[in-house]
Amino acid sequence: MTEAARSQRGLMIPTLAALLALAVLLALGTWQLERRAWKQQLIATLTGRLAAPSASLPARGAWNRLDAADTEFHRVAFTAEFQHDQEALVFTSGSALRSDVTGHGYWVFTPARLPDGGVVVVNRGFVPEGRQDANTRPDGQVRGSQDIVGAIRWPEPRGIFTPADSPGRNLWFVRDHLGMAATKNWGPVAPFFIDQEAPPAPGGLPRAGRITPKLPDNHLQYAITWYALAAVLVAIFALWVRSRFRERA
Secondary structure, three states: OOHHHHHHHHHHHHHHHHHHHHHHHHHHHHHHHHHHHHHHHHHHHHHHHHHOOOEEOOOHHHHHHOOHHHHOOOEEEEEEEEOHHHOEEEEEEEOOOOOOOEEEEEEEEEEEEOOOOOEEEEEEEEEEOOOOOHHHOHHHOOOOEEEEEEEEEOOOOOOOOOOOOEHHHOEEOOOOHHHHHHHHOOOOOOOOEEEEEEOOOHHHOOEOOOOOOOOOOOHHHHHHHHHHHHHHHHHHHHHHHHHHHHHHO
16 A cells, blocks of 8 residues: 555545534534524514413313414413412422512412303412412402403423422422313313413412513524534644645655
């Protein structure tokens, strides 16, 4: 084997490795640009839906035909009566959708009966640690029909590291109202739940509030970083190849 052939063979594996790394870096950069477009569309959609006037709650007969993507975060208004003795608690350590919710506490999920007999589960809002017992906030246990305004939400998927729920302590770790309904025998409920924004509870708890999403959009920065790394890789590899040829010469 000639010296030139040995030199070419010695360049083959590093070149293939560099091309593979370059392809990965470019793919990551492109993926971040695609994610940026998706995130901007999501922000625009959420902003538009949450800024729109509240509409009527979807008719009970249409609940099973609703699409989550088409209805999530639409604001609705309806009249219902809370069933406070059936409330459930969902642990939270803060909210990306509510700037007024910080620290450890609980979302209070309560079934609410509509005038036609249907049941919609309402996330009435946040209570801090130490106020999860309804007896510590009796003023908030409002009676009679209430005119409620809020945003449609759908059950939250359980993550890999999410702790198991503890129905014996009336404690859940995901906002899955359907699981709560099955465990607590609430009977048939709407497939969605409502994040209540109004009216505020007497006494201030549970703390209802309007959703104000502030989703981070750093994808352009990430894309530039990946593309810059790709450029650095090309430059370093070119310098390395040049040095090899100089050594051979």
